[in-house]
Amino acid sequence: xxxxxxxxxxxxxxxxxxxxxxxxxxxxxxxxxxxxxxxxxxxxxxxxxxxxxxxxxxxxxxxxxxxxxxxxxxxxxxxxxxxxxxxxxxxxxxxxxxxxxxxxxxxxxxxxxxxxxxxxxxxxxxxxxxxxxxxxxxxxxxxxxxxxxxxxxxxxxxxxxxxxxxxxxxxxxxxxxxxxxxxxxxxxxxxxxxxxxxxxxxxxxxxxxxxxxxxxxxxxxxxxxxxxxxxxxxxxxxxxxxxxxxx
Amino acid sequence: xxxxxxxxxxxxxxxxxxxxxxxxxxxxxxxxxxxxxxxxxxxxxxxxxxxxxxxxxxxxxxxxxxxxxxxxxxxxxxxxxxxxxxxxxxxxxxxxxxxxxxxxxxxxxxxxxxxxxxxxxxxxxxxxxxxxxxxxxxxxxxxxxxxxxxxxxxxxxxxxxxxxxxxxxxxxxxxxxxxxxxxxxxxxxxxxxxxxxxxxxxxxxxxxxxxxxxxxxxxxxxxxxxxxxxxxxxxxxxxxxxxxxxxxxxxxxxxxxxxxxxxxxxxxxxxxxxxxxxxxxxxxxxxxxxxxxxxxxxxxxxxxxxxxxxxxxxxx
Numbered sequence: 001x002x003x004x005x006x007x008x009x010x011x012x013x014x015x016x017x018x019x020x021x022x023x024x025x026x027x028x029x030x031x032x033x034x035x036x037x038x039x040x041x042x043x044x045x046x047x048x049x050x051x052x053x054x055x056x057x058x059x060x061x062x063x064x065x066x067x068x069x070x071x072x073x074x075x076x077x078x079x080x081x082x083x084x085x086x087x088x089x090x091x092x093x094x095x096x097x098x099x100x101x102x103x104x105x106x107x108x109x110x111x112x113x114x115x116x117x118x119x120x121x122x123x124x125x126x127x128x129x130x131x132x133x134x135x136x137x138x139x140x141x142x143x144x145x146x147x148x149x150x151x152x153x154x155x156x157x158x159x160x161x162x163x164x165x166x167x168x169x170x171x172x173x174x175x176x177x178x179x180x181x182x183x184x185x186x187x188x189x190x191x192x193x194x195x196x197x198x199x200x201x202x203x204x205x206x207x208x209x210x211x212x213x214x215x216x217x218x219x220x221x222x223x224x225x226x227x228x229x230x231x232x233x234x235x236x237x238x239x240x241x242x243x244x245x246x247x
Numbered sequence: 248x249x250x251x252x253x254x255x256x257x258x259x260x261x262x263x264x265x266x267x268x269x270x271x272x273x274x275x276x277x278x279x280x281x282x283x284x285x286x287x288x289x290x291x292x293x294x295x296x297x298x299x300x301x302x303x304x305x306x307x308x309x310x311x312x313x314x315x316x317x318x319x320x321x322x323x324x325x326x327x328x329x330x331x332x333x334x335x336x337x338x339x340x341x342x343x344x345x346x347x348x349x350x351x352x353x354x355x356x357x358x359x360x361x362x363x364x365x366x367x368x369x370x371x372x373x374x375x376x377x378x379x380x381x382x383x384x385x386x387x388x389x390x391x392x393x394x395x396x397x398x399x400x401x402x403x404x405x406x407x408x409x410x411x412x413x414x415x416x417x418x419x420x421x422x423x424x425x426x427x428x429x430x431x432x433x434x435x436x437x438x439x440x441x442x443x444x445x446x447x448x449x450x451x452x453x454x455x456x457x458x459x460x461x462x463x464x465x466x467x468x469x470x471x472x473x474x475x476x477x478x479x480x481x482x483x484x485x486x487x488x489x490x491x492x493x494x495x496x497x498x499x500x501x502x503x504x505x506x507x508x509x510x511x512x513x514x515x516x517x518x519x520x521x522x523x524x525x526x527x528x529x530x531x532x533x534x535x536x537x538x539x540x541x542x543x544x545x546x547x548x549x550x551x552x553x554x555x556x557x558x559x560x561x562x563x
Contacts, residue, residue, distance in 0.1 A: 015535030
């Protein structure tokens with residue numbers, strides 16, 4: 001079983017996103033970086049599958065040279081190899097990203113291509129489907145349950161009113177959804193081993209972008225005027241009065 | 248002319264489709280693409296919302312959801328009608344189908360738009376970070392492919408005089424059905440508590456552990472609420488994954504959300520911005536959640552919440 005997982009380095013923003021002065025990027029000066037929650041679940045699934053069935057698990061990212069940190073973290077969690085598609089720092093749109101990924105993995109016999117349902121920052125949710133279309137593979141989106149049964153993948157997706165089950169032949173692509181498993185933390189040994197692994201660094205050329213960013217802006221403030229009900233247990237009677245309105 | 252992709256279930260148009268349709272109508276004349284075996288009352292609803300032409304795809308193979316095949320229908324309908332744009336609802340399935348349509352046409356997709364301004368170049372404002380940041384960008388020449396973010400535009404009726412159902416026969420080969428729903432198990436309505444609850448009590452890092460949730464459960468039992476948790480609570484194993492409220496968990500829409508020991512990171516707020524009122528209990532007076540709350544209490548939830556439960560029982 002050879003599994004590919006695609007992840008994206010995103011800033012670990014807190015309560016407010018600050019924008020750079022030119023309005024074209026998110027201010028990341030004092031922020032750490034992580035991979036999106038959905039992708040953590042994809043990494044966990046890949047590690048579990050290769051532990052059970054053998055084979056390789058490859059983690060791939062497209063981004064700035066520092067994205068190596070996120071690849072190494074995935075290696076520390078048990079993935080076997082890493083590929084970095086290095087860019088100059090500008091954001092690649094879903095079409096550009098998908099094309100570069102598809103060209104990189106074309107011809108490599110992966111049984112499974114795993115993605116997160118959408119990145120935490122751009123929230124496009126398109127790269128998996130576009131990569132699968134480029135490679136002529138089926139893609140199941142928003143997977144919460146996954147198993148292999150007789151050479152087929154059985155995937156469970158939570159839809160509005162019920163759980164949908166899809167059955168697809170491999171190779172195939174899947175987008176994983178947060179909550180499908182509990183991602184493990186990297187072990188100390190894993191972290192040490194990950195440091196020694198060689199990352200396969202490539203520099204793809206960007207296809208011409210089709211959309212043009214004008215600027216980012218903060219969403220309008222909702223102008224909520226908070227009414228403070230007090231401090232500590234002394235606030236309880238007032239809170240209870242508020243709750244009564246919702247009875 | 249703009250083509251609009253309608254989502255529906257059991258013969259009823261999905262409410263989010265009506266929001267997106269209202270947004271599409273503000274951009275230009277809208278014709279709908281309806282994938283359904285039996286149109287039922289759907290064309291009449293569309294008529295009320297200003298649609299005079301419905302391109303009806305009736306294909307037995309589309310009885311169960313097949314996103315690639317529906318995307319192909321939309322791509323072919325777009326070409327056949329020479330549409331200026333294809334717009335759909337920004338639901339999970341809507342975005343999935345529209346991504347296939349865009350990929351088939353080799354075009355970008357601007358998903359989760361909150362504002363669409365037509366012109367020589369169309370300008371679109373779309374949500375990033377679950378709505379925590381807006382991105383303004385321009386789209387290339389026609390056709391433009393977009394979805395409209397849920398819960399930003401109120402549906403507005405604008406009745407058309409009549410509605411015409413025009414059969415549309417897409418050319419769908421078997422490979423478009425590689426991904427299709429094999430079976431559906433209906434959820435137990437009881438397990439759907441978070442999404443439909445009138446009141447939700449949420450716990451985060453400040454709860455401190457699974458035992459800390461006991462006082463939240465007691466409050467919830469007293470006031471008829473459902474308990475959920477932030478991603479921190481789920482990742483630490485304090486609550487099951489199905490209880491997660493947030494960008495990557497459940498998006499809740501209760502009348503009241505009581506957030507206990509949750510700082511208010513944008514990923515969490517993306518999941519509860521549909522709440523009508525928010526009450527925040529946090530011992531950190533600088534917790535960012537207070538600036539997005541209707542009511543606030545500064546205090547340790549382990550003391551405040553049991554006191555609130557007692558006070559409520561005395562009053563009720």
